[in-house]
Amino acid sequence: MSSAAPAIELRSLSRVYRTDEVELRAVDDVSLTIEHGEFVAIMGASGSGKSTLMNTLGCLDRPTSGQYLLSGRTIADLDRAELALLRNRKIGFVFQSFNLLARTSALENVELPMLYADPLVSHRERRARATRALESVGLGARLQHVPSQLSGGQQQRVAIARALVTEPELLLADEPTGNLDSRTSIEIMGLLQAQNEVGLTVVMVTHELDIAAYCKRIVVMRDGKVIRDEVNRARRSAAVEISALNAAEQQAKLA
C-alpha cells in the first residue's frame, strides 16, 4: 500500500438494487477521491443514495459496478470474511443510534472490535487500550456503566471510543448527531474535529446543514449522483463554540 494513494478512490461506482422488474440505481456512476486527513460531509435528502454510498465506503456492501479503492487497494475481489477483517483493521463506525451492546459495560463495548482482531490482542492489552480510548473521549470515570445508565451524548462517546480503539485509517459517521440535542451535538462534532486535526480521515453522512458546516468539504447527492462537491469555506469550530457557550453560561450565573 503506498501512502501516496488517496484514502478513498471511487471510479464510476454504481450500486444497483434489482427487484423483479424495477431497477433502482441507488448509487449511480459516482467518481470521488478523498485524501488522507480530509473531513467530508455527504449530504442529501433521504433516498439520495448517501446511505448506500456510506455502506459501500464502509465495506459492508460491494459495488455492482465500478471500483472502490481503499488506500489504493481494490475491494471488489474480497469475500465476506476478508471484508470483515478489512473493516476491523481500517474502518471505525459511528452510527446515529449508537449501536452499543445492551447490558454490556462501556469498557466491554469498546473492547468489542479487538475481540475480532487478527492477530489476537491479549486480554490485558484490550483492557488497557479500551480504557485509554474511553479516557480520550472523557468517559474515564464511567468504564463500568452500561448503555442504559449513560446519556445519549455519553453513549455516542462510547461508540466513538469503540471506533477509535483500533486506530483506523477511516472514520465513517452516519448521522452521528441525529439523536442528540444541539449542545451535545457540538461536543460530539468537537470530538470528531479533534480526531481529524491529528490526521484521521473522517467521512460523515448528515442531512443537517449546520452539522455539515463543521466539515472541511461538503459533497451533496441527489438520485444517486454527486451534484455538488465543494470546500466548506465557512467552517465552524466546535471547540471555539463550546468555550463561547461555557463563557456565556458562566456570565449568566454571575449575573
Place this chain on the structure above:
Amino acid sequence: MTPVAAKLARTWLIGAIALRALRRNKMRSALTSLGIIIGVASVVAMLAVGNGARASIQKQVAALGQNLLAVFAGSSRTGGINAGAGSASTLTIGDAEAVEREISGVIAVSPEVTRGVQAIANGRNWSTTVAGESPDYLKIRDWALATGAMFTDRDVRTAAKIAVLGSKTANELFGPLDPIGQTVRIGNIPFVITGVLASKGAGIGGQNQDDRIVVPYTTAMRRITGDTYLRSFNVQVAESTEMTDVQREIAALLRQRHQLPADRADDFNIFNQKEIADTASTITGAITLLLGAIGSISLLVGGIGIMNIMLVSVTERTREIGIRMAVGARPGIVQLQFLCEAMLLSLIGGAIGVLLGVGISRLVQAVADFTPVVSTASVVLAFGVSCAIGVFFGFYPARKAARLDPIEALRYE
C-alpha cells in the same frame, strides 16, 4: 505464537464471548438449559432404575440356587377344576432317586413336599409353610445356615423329627431367644430345632423365603402331609452348559418311568433356572430400553427447545450480530459464537442433568426396595448425546446468524 496455539486461543476467546452473551441473558439461558437438564436427568435416572431392577431380578434368580432344575408334578384335574402344577400324584421318591442315580451331570437331588401349617413354640404360634427336603437342599439352593446344623441323610432315612427354621419364622416364634435345641410343634408333633437358615429375602414371586420350616422330606410325607407322592424335586446340574441336555434326559427318564405313550403329554413340568434367568434378563432389558427411550425423547425435545430458543435469539439479537459484523466479526466467527452458546447451554444443562439424575436415583433408592444403578456408561452416553444435541441443534441457528447481511442487521428494529 504457532498457528495451532493461535487457533486455540481464538476458539477460547470465542467461547468467552459466548459465555458472556449467555450471562447477559441469565433467565433465557436457564430456561433453555432446563430442557436438556430434564432430558439428561431422565435418561440417567431411567437407565439407573432399569439397570437396578435388572440387577435386583438377576440377584433373585441367582438366589434360587446354582444350575437348578425344578421338576414339578403335572396338574391334576377333577371335574374340570385344575388344581395347578404339583397337584397331580405322579412324582415319586423313586423318580427322584432314579434321576440322581441314572443321569450323569446331576450332582444333587432334593425331593420336596410343602404344606401350610400352624407352628407352635415358645408359647407362640405362627402360620407358616413346612418344606420337606433332603440335606442337599441347602447346597442346591445355595443357602447357608445362620446357626446350628442341617439334618443328615440318616435323619431322612429314619424320618427324624428334626427341623431347621427360616430366619423370619425363628424370629416370629422365638424373638431374640436362641431356638437351637428348642422344640417346635407342628400339628401336635414335636420337632427338635437344630438350625436356623440365613436370611434370603423375597423370592421371584415376592413371597418371603425366610418364612418356612425345613424338615426331612420323609418326615414331612409320613407325619405331616400323609402323601406318598412328591410335589416336586430340585435337581442341581454340575455345569450350566449341560442344563438343557440334562433337562431333556430327565424328561425322557420320567416318561419312561411313568410309562407314557408317545401321544400323551408329559405329566410333569421342568423349570430351568437358566431359562427363567434368560427370560427375566430379556424382560428387564426391554424395560430398561423402554425407560431409556422415554428419557431420550425428553432429551430430543430439550434439544429442539435449544434450537427454538437459539432461533428466537438470533432474530432478537439481529442488531447485536450486525454490530459485531460491522466492527469486524467474520461470518465464521459469528457462527462459531452461536454454536458455542448452544454447546455451552447443553454442556451445562448436561452436567446439571447428570447430578439431578443421580439425585433422582438416590430418591428412588430411598422409597423403593431396590437399588438403582447409575452406570458410568449411561452418564457418558447422556452427557455425550447432550453435547451432540448442542452442536446439531445449534448449527442451523448459528448458520442463520452468520448469513445475516450486516447492513440489514444494523437496520433491524
